[in-house]
Amino acid sequence: TKTLHIVGGGMAGSEAAWQAAHMGVEVVLHEMRPKVETFAHQTGNLGEMVCSNSFRSDDDEQNAVGLLHWEMRAANGLIMSTAEQHRLPAGGALAVDREPFAETVTARLKALPNVTVSYEEITDLPTDGHWIFATGPLTSASLGQAIQQETGAKALAFFDAIAPIIYADSIDMSKAWMQSRYDKGETEEERTAYLNCPMDKDQYEAFIDALLAADKTEFHEGETAGYFDGCLPIEVMAERGRETLRHGPMKPVGLTNPHQPDIKAHAVVQLRRDNALGTLFNIVGFQTKMKYGAQTEVLRMIPGLENASFARLGGIHRNTFLNSPTLLDNQMRLKSRSNIRFAGQITGVEGYVESAAMGLLAGRMAAAEILGLELPEVPQDSAMGALIHHITGGAEAKTFQPMNVNFGLFRPVDGLKGGRRGRKDRYKAYTDRAKAAWQEWLANFS
Numbered sequence: 283t284k285t286l287h288i289v290g291g292g293m294a295g296s297e298a299a300w301q302a303a304h305m306g307v308e309v310v311l312h313e314m315r316p317k318v319e320t321f322a323h324q325t326g327n328l329g330e331m332v333c334s335n336s337f338r339s340d341d342d343e344q345n346a347v348g349l350l351h352w353e354m355r356a357a358n359g360l361i362m363s364t365a366e367q368h369r370l371p372a373g374g375a376l377a378v379d380r381e382p383f384a385e386t387v388t389a390r391l392k393a394l395p396n397v398t399v400s401y402e403e404i405t406d407l408p409t410d411g412h413w414i415f416a417t418g419p420l421t422s423a424s425l426g427q428a429i430q431q432e433t434g435a436k437a438l439a440f441f442d443a444i445a446p447i448i449y450a451d452s453i454d455m456s457k458a459w460m461q462s463r464y465d466k467g468e469t470e471e472e473r474t475a476y477l478n479c480p481m482d483k484d485q486y487e488a489f490i491d492a493l494l495a496a497d498k499t500e501f502h503e504g505e506t507a508g509y510f511d512g513c514l515p516i517e518v519m520a521e522r523g524r525e526t527l528r529h530g531p532m533k534p535v536g537l538t539n540p541h542q543p544d545i546k547a548h549a550v551v552q553l554r555r556d557n558a559l560g561t562l563f564n565i566v567g568f569q570t571k572m573k574y575g576a577q578t579e580v581l582r583m584i585p586g587l588e589n590a591s592f593a594r595l596g597g598i599h600r601n602t603f604l605n606s607p608t609l610l611d612n613q614m615r616l617k618s619r620s621n622i623r624f625a626g627q628i629t630g631v632e633g634y635v636e637s638a639a640m641g642l643l644a645g646r647m648a649a650a651e652i653l654g655l656e657l658p659e660v661p662q663d664s665a666m667g668a669l670i671h672h673i674t675g676g677a678e679a680k681t682f683q684p685m686n687v688n689f690g691l692f693r694p695v696d697g698l699k700g701g702r703r704g705r706k707d708r709y710k711a712y713t714d715r716a717k718a719a720w721q722e723w724l725a726n727f728s
């Protein structure tokens with residue numbers, strides 16, 4: 283058939299429907315609201331923003347999310363052009379008046395002659411037809427079960443327990459060192475997968491005090507169930523006993539500090555490489571509910587991380603997402619069932635903009651497939667390409683956690699640290715390169 287079915291009319295599903303419809307494909311958009319509700323959505327509108335009303339920075343020369351805005355605008359994006367229409371003054375950020383925004387998204391989609399909106403919950407993965415599932419972080423329970431049945435329990439997460447992620451070039455290597463515990467690992471790649479930051483007794487005690495005192499976020503209703511066994515927040519571990527962390531993620535065993543080979547560290551914070559490029563590292567076992575301000579302050583107490591710059595801060599919340607690096611091909615199709623694509627936050631991106639961006643790609647890819655159009659791979663140097671590449675292949679599958687767009691996902695310009703360029707020049711180089719690559723890809727559609 284020539285019809286494209288899209289499940290979920292949030293950021294990703296709305297954008298996917300718009301893109302596919304503009305390519306001339308018949309679209310049926312299935313949305314369960316208002317019949318079935320989520321704990322966060324308030325209306326039955328398509329494109330509802332569940333929390334903040336901001337699409338974050340609009341700076342397309344110095345900011346990766348601003349670059350994503352630019353790329354979506356260049357591709358006739360529904361979410362971006364509607365945001366522009368309902369823009370509120372917010373300095374360099376793109377903030378919108380959320381209610382009229384969602385109403386306009388709904389109206390613009392319904393005004394397209396080849397889009398039908400069907401208000402119903404979809405509870406299984408159909409075996410035929412072309413489908414995009416964009417059901418988001420709050421995917422309904424019955425559909426969640428059906429997905430889990432297809433992918434296996436381990437490949438679908440219902441909670442997000444994110445350890446903070448740090449830019450490699452902001453770590454002070456005069457204090458930290460590279461070593462895997464007990465020097466495990468056969469290959470050079472495995473041996474360079476870990477960085478270590480040592481603490482003496484005083485530093486450790488001060489760190490525990492700061493953790494206990496830090497401001498934390500409360501859980502939402504329905505959020506606490508089932509996460510506590512596998513991934514305790516570090517502050518909860520610290521509450522259980524001052525030594526708990528030293529016997530858990532901060533244990534100092536099997537490691538020798540080359541900067542001070544004769545002194546045994548009292549505790550060690552370990553960081554693990556988070557992407558193939560080696561530009562990002564996550565702090566092992568450091569999921570946390572500390573508020574963002576408190577979090578940066580406390581984490582910068584760790585020797586070597588005094589000037590850490592964070593690609594993403596830690597957190598724990600309800601979030602349904604796939605282990606995309608193992609499950610999806612480079613067009614976001616389920617490897618085991620190629621008639622099904624996923625898009626949006628459920629693929630392991632994080633945020634309104636990133637979700638809409640992956641909807642844009644999925645919509646175009648699905649429509650191209652239906653129309654028999656061959657598409658080259660999305661260029662990795664564009665923000666779109668950096669994201670899709672990360673979730674479908676670049677990220678480490680074992681530790682896969684949802685990701686915001688950031689320059690750490692891009693192939694370095696002039697080597698890992700950007701050569702001698704300052705940060706401003708480097709970001710401008712990334713964004714210039716990205717825009718050119720993205721425009722070249724878009725030319726496939728004209």
Ligand code: FAD
Nearest residue numbers: 290292293294314333334404417418422626627633634637
């Ligand atoms: P959604 O926008 O959630 O859309 C999914 C749609 O699918 C929904 O309309 C849902 O009703 C529908 N659906 C689900 N299951 C079914 C089914 N079985 N059948 C039919 N329809 C179904 N991001 C930010 O950038 N900023 C924030 O401040 C922010 N705050 C957040 C707060 C909360 C509480 C949550 C849960 C998420 C937050 N996010 C935030 C992340 C945000 O949800 C996503 O970035 C974005 O909305 C995801 O887009 P999406 O299209 O993937 O999912």
